Structures are given as structure tokens and as C-alpha cells.
Amino acid sequence: MKITTAGIDLAKNLQQVYGVDERGKAVLKKQLKRSQVLSFFVNLPPCLIGMEACGSAHHWARKLQELGHTVKLMAPQFVKPYVKTNKNDVADAEAICEAVSRPNMRFVPIKNAEQQAVLALHRARQGFVRARTAQANQIRGLLGEYGIVIPQGICHISKRLPGILEDGESDLPGMFRQLLQRLGEHLKELDRQVGELELQIQLWHREHDASRKLAQIPGIGPITASALVASIGDAKSFKNGRQLAAWLGLVPRQHSTGGKSTLLGISKRGDTYLRTLLIHGARSVIRVAEGKVGYAESWLARLIGRRHPNVVAVALANKNARIVWALLKHERDYQPDYQPSAA
Helix, strand or coil: CCHHHHHHCCCCCEEEEEECCCCCCCCEEEEEEEEHHHHHHHCCCEEEEEECCCHHHHHHHHHHHHCCCCCEECHHHHHHHHHHCCCHHHHHHHHHHHHHHHCCCCCCCCCHHHHHHHHHHHHHHHHHHHHHHHHHHHHHHHEEECCCCCCCCHHHHHHHHHHHHCCCCCCCCCCHHHHHHHHHHHHHHHHHHHHHHHHHHHHHCCCCCHHHCCCCCCCCCCHHHHHHHHHHHHHHHHHHHHHHHHHCCCCEECCCEEEECCEEEEEECHHHHHHHHHHHHHHHHHHHHHHCCCCCHHHHHHCCCCCHHHHHHHHHHHHHHHHHHHHHHHHCHHHHHHCCCCC
């Protein structure tokens, strides 16, 4: 049994394996427990292994690469068209095995353990930020029921809440005051967690040259730079800057036919978190751009003069994504006055 290509349908406990030989004939259909995967593949000659980019995929990819196999990850939406019949584990593994052998298939870069750790910090911070916003809105809503209106913004709650609790002339019941104190302490704890995670991300950012280089780009700070470096990995896996921008969902969707090109809004594919960071960073650049020297003659000023601010923000985010690709691939520092040489 000479297996040249294999597909693994990953799951929490049981992994389905489907393998073919050099002629494409199925020679392996086997279900493995988690503890049996490495012991099974260590006895196989090196082969091409395909998996969907899902939970634990990067972990298994690293482990199988250590055994000498060539591992490639694919987005699940690219594998689905190869499922020939009803969905089950065997059909999914067969579809993965067939999709990974396609010459025009797009693959997901495999992340190392450090990249996954940094992204875990970002995901945890994002969760705390959401919880902090939800807690602040709950406090504001509960106070609104008693006719106390606090302006939007977490800073206003932290300033106003102690005075509200100490105001003895208000008609707030004692039980409600105790609840507000509990919710206020929870809000402070969430804010502390966010601050500590941001500090860890900034410490990692300062220790990595690539992340510091990206932070020189206007609209990209330590949070965005570290997330980009950890997510992109090797920039050479992207053919050009536009391919990276498309990977982030910052290019228009197409609905073209009959030789007529029809461009729609941005595709919004890829990582929503990265795209959000880039667009919010672009908004901050637009907000302070008018006070910069040479603004009137800049590309940004001409674009603002004829397009909606939201369109300008996405365009600037797209441009920054292409700059990120160039800096990472060519290992250069950001130059604000850079002019490409004539071909």
C-alpha cells in the first residue's frame, strides 16, 4: 500500500483518513482516535496530507510535518464543492484528499505555536472588550430606568458612578445601590484585564522587528501590527499586495458576465478582526490628515474630495495592507516619501 495523498477530516475525538495511491485509486479508509493519529502516520512513508483549516488544524499540521509529511491546509468553502454525495466523515475526507491535489487550490499558511499564542492574546482581549462594552451598556440602561442618564463612553460611567452611589438624596433603593456597586467593580475588573493583555501584546510587539516596522505606517499601531505579523506569517506566500488585501476582504466583489465587469462592495472575506483594525486605523488617519503638511496635494486629499468618507477609509486600509505586504516580503522600513522606480 503506497499512499501518495491523504485527506484528514478533523474532529474532536475521531479523525477520518482517506488515502489514494499515485494513480488516484483509494487504498485507505480508516477512522482514528486522537491518540492513534501520530502513531499511524509515523509508520507511513512521507506523503501529501490535506486538512481543512479548522480547530486544531495548525496543531496537527505541525505534528505531521515533524514526521516528514507535506501538510497543506485549505479553507472549508474551497473543499465543499468536491463533496460528491451526502455529507459524512468519509465523503468529507475524500473531498479533502481530492481538493489538496488540485494545482490551482489556495492554501492557508500554517501558523507556528508562537503565532497562535499571540493571536490567542488578541482573541482574549477582544472578548474582554466586548464584555466591558456590554457591562457598561447594562449599567447605563439600569440607571436609565431611574431617570439617571449617563453619556455614552465607559469613561463617563467610571466618573459618574461613585457620585451616584454616594448621593443620599436620590430615591435609589439600597438593593439597587449594592447591585450598581457590584456591576461597577466588575466593569473595573474587565478594564484591568484588557489593560494587562494590551501590555503583553505591546511587550511582544517591541521584541519583534517585523511588528515594529509595520507600526511605522500611519494608521497601524502595536495592536494592529502584532495581529498582522502573527496572522500573515510568511508574506512570500502571497503573490502580491493585492492578494493580501483580497485575503483580508478589502477588495470589491465581482458579479461580471458577458465581458461586462460589475464591481460591488468589498468582499468582507477573511479575518474580520484584522479588517476592523485596519479600517479603524484608516479612520484615525483621515481624522487628523487635514493638519498635516502637504495634505492638499496628497492622494488622500484628492480621494476625500470626491468619495464618501467610508469609501476613503476602506481605500486607505487597502493601501496599508499592500504596504504591509511589501515591508514584510522585502524586509524594508517604511518610507513616507517612497516613490517606486520606473520600470
